[in-house]
Structure formats: C-alpha cells, structure tokens
Amino acid sequence: MGMGTGVIRGHAITLRRFLLTFWRDARQGRGLKRRGGGHGLLDFFRKPERGSEPTITQDFRTDGLFTVEYPDERLPVYERFRVLPVLVYDTEDGNVRCTSCNICARVCPPQCIWMTQARSPKGTVVPLPEDFYIDMDVCMNCGLCSEYCPFDAIKMDQNFELSNYERHQSHIYGLQDLLVSSEYYAKTHPEAWSSSEEATERGKVAKKKDQRLQKALAAGRSTPAAKPAPQPAKA
Numbered sequence: 001m002g003m004g005t006g007v008i009r010g011h012a013i014t015l016r017r018f019l020l021t022f023w024r025d026a027r028q029g030r031g032l033k034r035r036g037g038g039h040g041l042l043d044f045f046r047k048p049e050r051g052s053e054p055t056i057t058q059d060f061r062t063d064g065l066f067t068v069e070y071p072d073e074r075l076p077v078y079e080r081f082r083v084l085p086v087l088v089y090d091t092e093d094g095n096v097r098c099t100s101c102n103i104c105a106r107v108c109p110p111q112c113i114w115m116t117q118a119r120s121p122k123g124t125v126v127p128l129p130e131d132f133y134i135d136m137d138v139c140m141n142c143g144l145c146s147e148y149c150p151f152d153a154i155k156m157d158q159n160f161e162l163s164n165y166e167r168h169q170s171h172i173y174g175l176q177d178l179l180v181s182s183e184y185y186a187k188t189h190p191e192a193w194s195s196s197e198e199a200t201e202r203g204k205v206a207k208k209k210d211q212r213l214q215k216a217l218a219a220g221r222s223t224p225a226a227k228p229a230p231q232p233a234k235a
C-alpha cells in the first residue's frame, strides 16, 4: 500500500470510529446529551453566565468523543490535586497560623521558600512571618512543605489558572498573595477538613496560636492583615 493510500485509510478508520461513538450513544438514548451531562446539543449556542458554567463529569456509560469547552466548561479536580502552596489564616479571627519556624523552607527540595520573622519594637523575635515568599516558577508542586509544617499553616492549593504576561516579579508570591482563609481551604478540601486527623491538628494549632498571640500582643504587634478570602477555582 502506498503511503498516500495508507494515510487516507487511517483517516477513514478514525472517522468511522468517531461516528460510531455517537451512533452508540444515540441508540442508547444519550444522543442529545454531552457525555457526562454537560450542555445538551441545543445549548451550544447559549453561552452560560460566567461562573455558572456546567460542570462536566465523565462516567463510564457513554462513548461519545467530546472536548470540554474550557474555559466555559471545566472538568472537576480531585481533592488531592495540588498545584502551589498557600498559607492559611483562621477565618474566625484572621490570625495567620504560620510561626515563621522555617521548617518548610528547609525541607523544600528546590529551596524556593524564604521568609523573615517578625520582631517586636524591642527587637525580640515574634513567632509570626514578617515576609514570606515562594518562587512559583521554581516550586515543583511536591507538597513536602505542607507535609512537614508543624502548625498546619501551609497547604497545597488546586488553582491552576496562574498564567500571565510577566515572567519575573509577579511569579514570586509574597505573604499577601499566599494567604487564604480556613473557610476557603474547607471548601476546596472538604474530606481533609472533616477528617479526624485534621480536626485534632486544628485543636493543637489553636492552642499554639493562643500562645503566639499573647507573645505578639506582649510585643506590641498586631498580626499581619489577612486579605479577603478568594473563591475556590471552579471545579
């Protein structure tokens, strides 16, 4: 078989399989629905409001080939899907959990975390971060910082929509860029948040936090201001 004929035959086989997937779905009564229950075919011309896009859930019952029309539609991400670290503050009181102990910076394999510890007006060390930086271009998303943090303060986030037009300054995240509320974390990680392991850990952290607060107040410092809670990435 000549090369030209082979290419045409290959395309014909692909086309046949593509059409058969829709034929099988149509025979089983799923012909007008997108696989997993997203838009119906008739909805393709109606653009949903931003933020109310249907979530596509693939399942094993349908064969039809389809493409998720990102960003109008998004596949859900699994709870353990991780991208970059964030620092958690407690929603109730706005206090940052991090004590600037530097453990995450030490265990980070590519050494992309650095920080400075807060100091009181008298120059004594306060267990809070004054600055906290992560170079997001260097982070390899391993999650070790989160595993080793003794204060349950650094967690892996699921937001993957991070691209922009600038490669340098804006990829080094500072304290205010990294802060997320415990409420946000509970929404993006519902299983972990409600697990007994994390609940116990939160109890321990709350005790330590009280001690840190007392120290910070004694040193005449308030905790760094927390930014408003961001919304979880659309799943």
Ligand code: SF4
Pocket (backbone or CB within 6 Å): 097, 098, 099, 100, 101, 102, 103, 104, 105, 148, 149, 150, 151, 152, 153, 154
């Ligand atoms: S995030 Fe955790 S490990 Fe890192 S400095 Fe803060 S308290 Fe220590």
Ligand code: SF4
Pocket (backbone or CB within 6 Å): 085, 107, 108, 109, 110, 111, 112, 113, 134, 138, 139, 140, 141, 142, 143, 144, 145, 146
């Ligand atoms: S996820 Fe890994 S590479 Fe990224 S900051 Fe944490 S320890 Fe470092």
